[in-house]
Amino acid sequence: MGTAQRKLHLNAFLMSTGHHEASWRLPESDPLAGTDIRHYQNLARIAERGTFDSVFFADSPVIFGDVGRRPAGKLEPTVLLTALAGATEKIGLIATASTTYNDPFNLARRFASVDVVSGGRAGWNVVTTAGPDAARNFGVDDQPAHAARYERAAEFLDVAGKLWDSWDDDAVVADKESGVWADADRVRPIDHEGKHFKVRGPLNVPRSPQGYPLIVQAGSSEDGKDLAARYAEAVFTAQQTLEDAQAFYSDLKARTAAAGRDPEGIKILPGIVPVIASTEADARRLEQELDDLIKPEYARAQLAKTLRVAPEELALDRQLPSDLPSEDSIEGAKSRYTLIVELARRERLTVRQLIGRLGGGRGHRTFSGTPEQVADAIQLWFENGAADGFNIMPPVLPAGLEIFVDHVVPVLRARGLFRTEYSGSTLREHYGLERPLNRYSGALAGLTA
Amino acid sequence: MGTAQRKLHLNAFLMSTGHHEASWRLPESDPLAGTDIRHYQNLARIAERGTFDSVFFADSPVIFGDVGRRPAGKLEPTVLLTALAGATEKIGLIATASTTYNDPFNLARRFASVDVVSGGRAGWNVVTTAGPDAARNFGVDDQPAHAARYERAAEFLDVAGKLWDSWDDDAVVADKESGVWADADRVRPIDHEGKHFKVRGPLNVPRSPQGYPLIVQAGSSEDGKDLAARYAEAVFTAQQTLEDAQAFYSDLKARTAAAGRDPEGIKILPGIVPVIASTEADARRLEQELDDLIKPEYARAQLAKTLRVAPEELALDRQLPSDLPSEDSIEGAKSRYTLIVELARRERLTVRQLIGRLGGGRGHRTFSGTPEQVADAIQLWFENGAADGFNIMPPVLPAGLEIFVDHVVPVLRARGLFRTEYSGSTLREHYGLERPLNRYSGALAGLTA
Numbered sequence: 001m002g003t004a005q006r007k008l009h010l011n012a013f014l015m016s017t018g019h020h021e022a023s024w025r026l027p028e029s030d031p032l033a034g035t036d037i038r039h040y041q042n043l044a045r046i047a048e049r050g051t052f053d054s055v056f057f058a059d060s061p062v063i064f065g066d067v068g069r070r071p072a073g074k075l076e077p078t079v080l081l082t083a084l085a086g087a088t089e090k091i092g093l094i095a096t097a098s099t100t101y102n103d104p105f106n107l108a109r110r111f112a113s114v115d116v117v118s119g120g121r122a123g124w125n126v127v128t129t130a131g132p133d134a135a136r137n138f139g140v141d142d143q144p145a146h147a148a149r150y151e152r153a154a155e156f157l158d159v160a161g162k163l164w165d166s167w168d169d170d171a172v173v174a175d176k177e178s179g180v181w182a183d184a185d186r187v188r189p190i191d192h193e194g195k196h197f198k199v200r201g202p203l204n205v206p207r208s209p210q211g212y213p214l215i216v217q218a219g220s221s222e223d224g225k226d227l228a229a230r231y232a233e234a235v236f237t238a239q240q241t242l243e244d245a246q247a248f249y250s251d252l253k254a255r256t257a258a259a260g261r262d263p264e265g266i267k268i269l270p271g272i273v274p275v276i277a278s279t280e281a282d283a284r285r286l287e288q289e290l291d292d293l294i295k296p297e298y299a300r301a302q303l304a305k306t307l308r309v310a311p312e313e314l315a316l317d318r319q320l321p322s323d324l325p326s327e328d329s330i331e332g333a334k335s336r337y338t339l340i341v342e343l344a345r346r347e348r349l350t351v352r353q354l355i356g357r358l359g360g361g362r363g364h365r366t367f368s369g370t371p372e373q374v375a376d377a378i379q380l381w382f383e384n385g386a387a388d389g390f391n392i393m394p395p396v397l398p399a400g401l402e403i404f405v406d407h408v409v410p411v412l413r414a415r416g417l418f419r420t421e422y423s424g425s426t427l428r429e430h431y432g433l434e435r436p437l438n439r440y441s442g443a444l445a446g447l448t449a
Numbered sequence: 450m451g452t453a454q455r456k457l458h459l460n461a462f463l464m465s466t467g468h469h470e471a472s473w474r475l476p477e478s479d480p481l482a483g484t485d486i487r488h489y490q491n492l493a494r495i496a497e498r499g500t501f502d503s504v505f506f507a508d509s510p511v512i513f514g515d516v517g518r519r520p521a522g523k524l525e526p527t528v529l530l531t532a533l534a535g536a537t538e539k540i541g542l543i544a545t546a547s548t549t550y551n552d553p554f555n556l557a558r559r560f561a562s563v564d565v566v567s568g569g570r571a572g573w574n575v576v577t578t579a580g581p582d583a584a585r586n587f588g589v590d591d592q593p594a595h596a597a598r599y600e601r602a603a604e605f606l607d608v609a610g611k612l613w614d615s616w617d618d619d620a621v622v623a624d625k626e627s628g629v630w631a632d633a634d635r636v637r638p639i640d641h642e643g644k645h646f647k648v649r650g651p652l653n654v655p656r657s658p659q660g661y662p663l664i665v666q667a668g669s670s671e672d673g674k675d676l677a678a679r680y681a682e683a684v685f686t687a688q689q690t691l692e693d694a695q696a697f698y699s700d701l702k703a704r705t706a707a708a709g710r711d712p713e714g715i716k717i718l719p720g721i722v723p724v725i726a727s728t729e730a731d732a733r734r735l736e737q738e739l740d741d742l743i744k745p746e747y748a749r750a751q752l753a754k755t756l757r758v759a760p761e762e763l764a765l766d767r768q769l770p771s772d773l774p775s776e777d778s779i780e781g782a783k784s785r786y787t788l789i790v791e792l793a794r795r796e797r798l799t800v801r802q803l804i805g806r807l808g809g810g811r812g813h814r815t816f817s818g819t820p821e822q823v824a825d826a827i828q829l830w831f832e833n834g835a836a837d838g839f840n841i842m843p844p845v846l847p848a849g850l851e852i853f854v855d856h857v858v859p860v861l862r863a864r865g866l867f868r869t870e871y872s873g874s875t876l877r878e879h880y881g882l883e884r885p886l887n888r889y890s891g892a893l894a895g896l897t898a
């Protein structure tokens with residue numbers, strides 16, 4: 001970074017017709033966009049035109065909610081990233097994959113392969129996958145407990161890290177004359193034996209352009225933050241207020257330092273759902289139009305499931321019941337649960353109002369305004385210890401991404417907050433992070449360099 | 450097919466610098482080709498220019514052999530296929546994946562995604578993965594027994610098939626006005642409970658362009674042939690002589706009929722390693738040059754491992770010992786074991802000669818000659834009940850594929866044996882196979898159509 005001004009990082013969180021749950025019902029939306037690769041290639045190119053650091057896809061190996069009501073099909077994210085790698089040149093490509101329902105050898109190999117194919121642009125959002133429905137697609141009747149999922153996630157990352165380092169960067173000598181292809185001592189078994197995994201290795205893919213994919217994390221519970229502090233290089237988080245975001249930011253930076261890492265090595269990106277129009281009134285009108293397309297009965301059923309109450313207990317025009325369970329008893333997505341309950345209580349929202357707020361961004365902060373107002377909102381958090389950048393979640397796609405790229409990005413650039421062109425070519429370079437050393441040979445390589 | 454002449458099918462089996470184990474040592478070979486996506490994109494485009502039905506990649510989740518001696522890195526095949534989908538338009542794309550070291554929900558989803566992204570060009574070569582080394586990357590000390598692997602493979606295919614059919618083709622209604630996205634009755638749990646798997650479903654990807662990927666199989670043991678008879682639409686096989694190939698062909702067609710399927714619905718493709726030059730003598734010289742680059746000590750160690758004897762028991766200039774184990778006692782790749790032993794005995798090969806033959810194609814038939822002679826060899830088997838097509842395994846890549854496309858394909862076309870352009874756009878259409886009906890709604894759809 002040197003003496004240059006600190007720069008903002010922007011990630012485009014892409015999701016079928018947009019983050020607003022009713023976006024598919026707009027006249028201009030393609031309801032089959034969720035599995036249309038050309039739709040995503042178009043979005044990735046728009047984000048690349050806006051010099052975003054990366055695009056990102058959430059994922060769970062299950063259908064969420066009711067296919068009768070909401071678009072449900074999703075391409076497998078490593079396949080999706082690969083298809084986007086061919087359609088773009090610079091932008092980073094981040095896919096979500098579960099440590100609970102994958103196995104380290106196959107998944108480490110898949111991400112290494114995406115990193116190779118994309119020329120060093122792969123990132124992995126490491127999640128533990130809440131909910132019993134996903135478990136049932138893998139022969140398990142209920143989700144493993146929250147703590148057990150995070151324990152497995154940590155060991156999964158250890159195994160994956162060893163596999164990615166199982167080849168030295170310069171292991172391949174390719175001496176045709178003598179017939180020696182690799183220096184066999186520099187491609188080593190990892191012989192991992194732990195509580196959850198026993199893996200011999202080495203990986204059957206050489207060390208990839210970035211060494212390994214950028215490690216991203218997105219759970220904000222206590223266990224989630226501890227995992228992030230140990231392993232993550234970028235963190236997505238849902239924060240509703242500047243104060244909460246500042247508290248989260250300083251807490252996570254402190255935990256990262258306590259884990260023996262440089263707090264600069266972890267980039268914190270809260271989500272924002274920007275509803276943008278040329279006047280504030282138009283932006284609010286747009287938001288209202290979208291909210292009016294939400295089916296309240298269906299949304300109430302979803303909310304009831306998250307809160308673990310019966311739908312009838314949630315009267316649409318009353319506030320939440322006061323006797324909801326505490327976060328401790330939640331085995332699913334702990335931090336999202338707490339965020340929703342606190343949002344409703346703080347703003348004294350009725351169930352109907354809460355549904356509107358969640359329909360826009362599932363707990364992420366919605367912000368309606370002009371391009372300048374959106375840029376102001378971003379700058380305020382960025383300059384006040386709440387964010388290293390943002391996870392941009394357009395309510396409607398492609399329109400919401402286009403308007404952000406064409407009208408907000410120029411403002412951020414003019415203020416000197418955001419790049420005007422890519423200076424690096426790997427995802428880690430975009431985030432201003434160093435290529436990781438190899439744990440087996442890296443220290444030595446560093447000493448002799 | 451109607452009254453038109455029966456047409457040959459050609460699959461290009463692609464592998465880094467070529468199938469000859471010493472191909473990487475040639476001056477023109479790129480020893481890093483195995484993980485170079487541009488290399489594979491170039492190969493796929495050459496095969497597409499030659500109107501091949503498909504390209505194909507073998508795979509195992511482990512490093513085979515000695516990285517010191519042979520190129521070892523391999524991109525994960527579904528990632529590789531996706532990258533090729535973007536670089537081609539018509540050609541089919543077949544990847545190998547193991548039923549022993551994958552899980553049905555994730556793998557079914559990945560192939561469905563590749564089928565979507567490629568517009569209906571995906572195929573899956575279903576293998577059970579022999580050998581203890583692969584097992585050790587998945588927490589298992591030795592491979593499961595041969596029969597157990599095939600039993601799991603059959604159930605895996607049942608589960609995957611149910612998941613692929615869990616959405617009706619017309620499940621998505623996308624009625625924006627009423628807010629109904631899909632007909633929820635036409636997206637159904639599969640509630641599979643079997644010996645190896647318990648999977649609720651539905652899949653989180655809608656039914657793909659082909660319904661599901663083309664099912665390919667490549668094991669030739671008794672269990673392997675039975676699996677193929679039940680599920681496979683194309684079969685790769687290693688056959689050394691016309692008589693053996695005819696026996697395999699009629700056996701597998703009969704098993705397919707006995708399983709209640711149309712024997713036309715399974716295409717049998719023996720492998721051939723064509724060493725092509727403008728004269729027969731030049732072709733033989735080329736083959737000899739390649740064989741001379743093989744390191745006999747290393748190849749002997751590999752052969753000893755396959756035969757389950759100590760390397761010292763294989764004297765380079767003598768025939769195989771007569772007291773080798775029988776196929777029954779082999780838990781790895783049974784049919785390949787038998788093929789190697791029979792080849793050596795039939796032709797009274799010394800170990801050194803056997804190593805040369807295996808180095809060319811790992812047990813597949815090597816054929817050296819002019820383009821016309823290669824076409825003759827293909828035609829002979831095709832017209833005499835030994836093959837529906839061939840698995841073309843160029844000894845050197847890209848050169849060996851280029852020469853086949855530019856010099857053998859025109860001969861086959863001139864003889865009316867092979868297409869001059871693609872008539873279909875999906876992989877199944879290339880192989881002259883019907884799009885499968887949906888097992889849950891297909892029969893009904895057929896009745897009402």
Ligand SMILES: Cc1cc2nc3c(=O)[nH]c(=O)nc-3n(C[C@H](O)[C@H](O)[C@H](O)COP(=O)(O)O)c2cc1C
Pocket residue numbers: 057058059060096127128129130146218219220221222223224225236237238271332333334335336391
């Ligand atoms: C922007 C963002 C994206 C996320 N994407 C996913 C996802 O794709 N899949 C998933 O299982 N969890 C995802 N999560 C995490 C969940 O929302 C939830 O926090 C997590 O499952 C459990 O975290 P916790 O219990 O540590 O809070 C995401 C979180 C954020 C902030």
Ligand SMILES: Cc1cc2nc3c(=O)[nH]c(=O)nc-3n(C[C@H](O)[C@H](O)[C@H](O)COP(=O)(O)O)c2cc1C
Pocket residue numbers: 506507508509545576577578579595667668669670671672673674685686687720781782783784785840
């Ligand atoms: C052309 C061809 C390609 C094959 N590719 C693979 C492969 O990629 N991975 C694999 O595990 N087995 C592959 N096999 C199968 C093995 O060679 C071996 O036959 C199998 O593991 C066990 O089969 P069997 O015991 O039924 O003979 C292939 C076979 C053929 C003929």
